[in-house]
Amino acid sequence: MIQLCRFLLPAVFCSLFFYSQGQVFAPFTINGVGKSGDEKVYLMYYAFDGDNQMIDSTTVTNGKFSFHGQIEGPCYGGVLFGSDFNTASQRWADKKNIWFTLFKGETLISFEDGKNQILGANSGLESERAFEKLKKERGKHNAYLLLKEFIAEHPDDVYSLYKFKEYVGHSKNYDEAIGLYNLLGADLQHSNVGTKLRHLVETFKIMPGVTAENFSQETPDGRSISLADYRGKYVLIDFWASWCVPCRNENPTLVKAYNRFNANNFEILGVSLDNKKENWLAAIEQDGLSWEHVSDLNGWKNKVAIQYGIRAVPSNFLIDPTGKIIAQNLRGEELLQFLENILKK
Template structure:
C-alpha cells in the first residue's frame, strides 16, 4: 500500500517533468505569460547560467518584465551577474553555531568554498561526504569552507553538522530560503557553492566532486 501511495505521489511529477529544451521552447512560445518567468527559473535549476537566463528573460513581453514577479526575477539576475567569475564576492556576516557573528572577510587571504546547503536537503547531505574528503585533502593548503545553511531550526542544523562531521566554519541567519547570503549570491536551489580566491574574487560556481578537487589542485600548487 505504501508503495502504491508513493507511486501515486510521483505520477504528477513524472507526467509533467520537462527537459531543459522543452522548458526553453515553452518560454519562447509564451512571451506574454507571466508564468514564463517561473519556467526560466526552472531552466536555471541547480546550475544557473546568467547569460542564458537573462537572454530568455529579455525575450518576454515588456509588460511581463515589469510585473512584480518580473522585478523580483531581475533582482535574481543581478545577483547572478554580480557573482560571476572575476566579480568581487558579496559580503557575508551571519551567526555561527556559537551564536557569534562570523564573516566571509574573516577568511580573507585563503581560497574559500562558500557552500549553500541545509539539513533537510537530501542532495546536500549526499554531497557532504565528498566535501569532507575534499576538506581533508586541502585544508592545510590555504583552503577553507564556509557553510551557509538554509535551515530555520538551529537544532536540526547543529545536529547535521555534527552527524556529517563537517568540521569547517558554519553560519546561518535561520531564515530558510530567505537567507540573506543566498539572495545576494542568487541561490534558488541547493546544494550550490561559490569558490572565492584570497582577494575575495569569484573563481567559479558549482564545482562538485572531482571537478572541485581538480580545480583546487590546479590553483593550490
C-alpha cells in the first residue's frame, strides 16, 4: 500500500494562505455539565480557515466546565480528558473523548446518566442535523449528489461551505467541484475561505495532458531556479519533505532513476515542504539526492505546493521536453518502468 503524508481532513486545503481577505469571527461557548472525575479538560480544534491547531484547557468544577473563544466558521474538534494534553490526545479514540463540529453560539455537552450528548443553541447544529437527516433519507446516495442537494437547498448556510471544504479535501473532480462551488451563495463564494477553495478547485485541472505552470524558487545556496530552466528535458517535479517517512522511503527509487536516466535527458527538481533548513539539508545529504532542490521553507504553505494543489507528499509530476505534464504520482517500479519506456527507445 502506498503511504502518504497528508493533512488531517479539516486542514486539507489550509495551506492556501496567500489570499488576505477580511475574516469575520463570531464567539462560541462550550459548556459541559454532569462530568465526574478530576481530569483536566482540553479543547482541540482546527481553525475553519487554516491548519492551525487550537488548544485550550480548563478543569471540571462541581461537575461543570466551560470554554470560550471565536471562530470564523464551523470547525472540527473535540473535548479530551487526561492528566495532560499529550496523554489526552494520544487517547483520541477513547470513548470518554467527544468529537464534534464546533459552531458559533453555545454548544452544551451533557454527561449526565453516563451518556455523552451534544446539544446546542445555535443554527449550525440545526444545519448539521438537517444534513444528517438528508443523508439518512437518501440512504446510499453518493457523496456528490447528497452534497449537491444540500447546498442547493442551503446556498447561504456557512455549513454548506464547510461540507464543500470537506468534499474538495477528498475529491479532485473539477467538474463536480466547480458545480458545487457555483451553487454556493455569492457571499460564501467571495468569503476568505470560499476564495481559497476556488483556487484549490482550479488546481484540479493540473493533470497529465496540460502544460505545467512555471514557477521559481530558491536553492539552499540562494540561487533562483525556474521550471522553465528545464525546457527541452524530461523533469520530475518531486514534492517531498525531510519529516515525511514515505518520502524518505521513496528517495532510494528516485536516486536509482536519476542515476539510470540522467544521461538520457532526465532531471529531477525537488520541492521541499520543510520549514527548517538544517533538516532539509541533512535529508538531502543523508539520502544522496544529487539533483537540484528548492524551497521557501514555509512547510505546507510552500507557494509552489499551493500553486500545484499539493495535499499529500510524496507527490510528483513528470514533465516532457515541451513542458507538458505526461504523468503524475509515479512511484517505485512504476516510475522506473515508465522512464524506461520513454527514455530507452
